[in-house]
Amino acid sequence: MSLMDKIRREANSPTVKVPPRQDVFVPMKQDAELSLPDTGLVVDEEMPEVNQVVQAGQDPHILSLEAELAKYPVVSSKKVGVRLEEPILEEIQELCRSSDITVETLLESFYFTCKGKDMLMRQVIKDAKSRVQRRTKAGNIRSILTKSKNIRSGHLSS
Amino acid sequence: MQTDSSTSDAPTFVPLGLAGGQGKTTVGLLLGRLLASYGIPVLFVDADPQASLTAFLGVTPADDRPTLLEVITSPEKKVPLYSAIQPVPNNEKLFLIPANDQLENANHYLAASPMSLSMLRSRLYQKGENLNPQDRIATNFSIIIVDPPPERSHLALTSLGAGNLWAIPAEANVKGVQSLMRTLELIQTYQSFLPHGTLSGVIPFRARWVGLNPTTTTKQSIEVMTELAGAENMLPHILESDVYKRAINDQLLPRDLGYPNLEYPLLALVRRIQSALDDSVKEVLRGVKEVSE
Numbered sequence: 001m002s003l004m005d006k007i008r009r010e011a012n013s014p015t016v017k018v019p020p021r022q023d024v025f026v027p028m029k030q031d032a033e034l035s036l037p038d039t040g041l042v043v044d045e046e047m048p049e050v051n052q053v054v055q056a057g058q059d060p061h062i063l064s065l066e067a068e069l070a071k072y073p074v075v076s077s078k079k080v081g082v083r084l085e086e087p088i089l090e091e092i093q094e095l096c097r098s099s100d101i102t103v104e105t106l107l108e109s110f111y112f113t114c115k116g117k118d119m120l121m122r123q124v125i126k127d128a129k130s131r132v133q134r135r136t137k138a139g140n141i142r143s144i145l146t147k148s149k150n151i152r153s154g155h156l157s158s
Numbered sequence: 159m160q161t162d163s164s165t166s167d168a169p170t171f172v173p174l175g176l177a178g179g180q181g182k183t184t185v186g187l188l189l190g191r192l193l194a195s196y197g198i199p200v201l202f203v204d205a206d207p208q209a210s211l212t213a214f215l216g217v218t219p220a221d222d223r224p225t226l227l228e229v230i231t232s233p234e235k236k237v238p239l240y241s242a243i244q245p246v247p248n249n250e251k252l253f254l255i256p257a258n259d260q261l262e263n264a265n266h267y268l269a270a271s272p273m274s275l276s277m278l279r280s281r282l283y284q285k286g287e288n289l290n291p292q293d294r295i296a297t298n299f300s301i302i303i304v305d306p307p308p309e310r311s312h313l314a315l316t317s318l319g320a321g322n323l324w325a326i327p328a329e330a331n332v333k334g335v336q337s338l339m340r341t342l343e344l345i346q347t348y349q350s351f352l353p354h355g356t357l358s359g360v361i362p363f364r365a366r367w368v369g370l371n372p373t374t375t376t377k378q379s380i381e382v383m384t385e386l387a388g389a390e391n392m393l394p395h396i397l398e399s400d401v402y403k404r405a406i407n408d409q410l411l412p413r414d415l416g417y418p419n420l421e422y423p424l425l426a427l428v429r430r431i432q433s434a435l436d437d438s439v440k441e442v443l444r445g446v447k448e449v450s451e
Contacts, residue, residue: 003298004199007243007253016241017222018232021260 082107167283167296168201169434171303171358172321176344177337178308181327181363183210184402185427186303191411192424193301194251196446198439201243201299203282204257205317206307212256214406215246219256226255229281230264230316239284239295248409253299261313268312275319275351278304282320300439310344318344322354323431327361328383330376330395334363338383358430360387361423362395393430394423418448425449 001009010016082103084092096103114121171189173182183206190200204211205226212219219225224232224242246252268274280286283296291297306317318324326341328334338360345357362380366373372380376395384392396402401417404410412420425448432443443449 003240003293003295007240008245010241011244014220014223014241016224016237018224018228018237020221021227021263023260023263 166436167294168299168301168436169322169431170279170282170320171301171323171325171431172306172317173303173325173327174306174314174318174321174341174344175308175326175328175337176310176314176340177333180308180329180334180337181361181396182308183214183305184363184396184406185325185327185361185424186305187211187214187406188402188411188421188424189427190252190301190303191249191409192421192428194249195411196442196449197251198300198442199251199298200253201295201302202246202252202254203278203302203304203320204254205261205278205304205313206257207259207261207313208307209257209259209261211305212254212258214409215252215254216248216409217244217246217254217256219244219258225261226257227261227264229255230277231267234281234284234287239281243295265312268316274312274316275348276316277319278316279320300436310340315348318348318355319352321352322356323358323434324355325358325361325393325427326387327363327396330362330365330372330379330383332375332379335379335382335386338386342386357387357391359391359393359427361393361427364398365395366398394426396423421448 092103092106095101096106101109114124171186173185175182186202190202194200202211202215203226223244224237226242228237229239229242242255243253244256246254268277271277273280282302284294287294296302302320304317304320306314308314324345326338328338328341345355349355360383362376362383365376365380367376380392380395397420399417399420401412401415401420405412405415408415412418428443428449432440432449435443
């Protein structure tokens, strides 16, 4: 059978059929329950009756999304720049990459996990304090070295 | 007049324009009908979710039959290319891969693909499919004509990428000049990625004449277009005429309505593109008086 005959036959008696198409602009129904991993935060299934707050011209779908969003914790807009020791940075980046998480959420999770455990928290803070002392000492040494170089090269203004 | 299946691949002709109403569908549709009138088999591809070409050809795709959406988004094993091709009613030389408004979904699919520019071409030319030459779509048609949407979208880009022969119809007014500028910029941006594509020409559309003279707007617009595109790329203009609309609506050619002279710009376009056609088609066209004159 020639290709043209095949095309005509398919037109008369289709053998290849496609499923109903989803309109990209029509929102899909949310059938599954929405819950977060066990961090103590679970979305409440009972949502406010949006019918009661629908005003003229307001989209109920938008309102229900806004109500749902309000249940999530707010992420601060303030950015905290963190500088880490190089080998630790590499390990954390690898951990985040392989676990599909971010450094921010890892830090939040470390804190959240430790804060209920006093002994662990004290251990973490003790280690952090010694790290601060090491960084301060290293910073002082870098400062002395920079000033010495400047004096030797005559760039330091008197 | 009959033609055998060509042994080389059919070229793809794409009328381009980044604004609506510039004549893309008119040029593509009438070119296809004209070639079909000489016995040349033509495959139309409607790449516009507005689906004007599909409507003008009198094709109503059933909801469960593949359209261009499935050609783009489904693998050939699920939706073989031939299954999306529908014969055009009342014309045994015209065929169509139709569109409907769900074709809009293809934009989202293409946006997520690194291959959007070449996607349509790969599908039309069945790249990677293990087929006998006589079973390939591109060897069973003499020309493929794609009707792209009138906006800078992924469907427009993939239509551009599919083309061997690009033409830019543009209204002979300010809007048309702007559309031409933007479309030429689009071609310039992507030309290096599309070595198989070439600009066949610019066709001023809806040119207005009063008596024996073009209106000032028409004259000035065509002058600017000539500066933008180069005189060598300018093709004869299509007049503002109800005959073209009637021909399209009635699924005819201007000659069928008693106006063969209005086909002149289309014949000029056929002459311009015929070197890209298969030898057997060239032979047919050599025998057509109004083309070979």
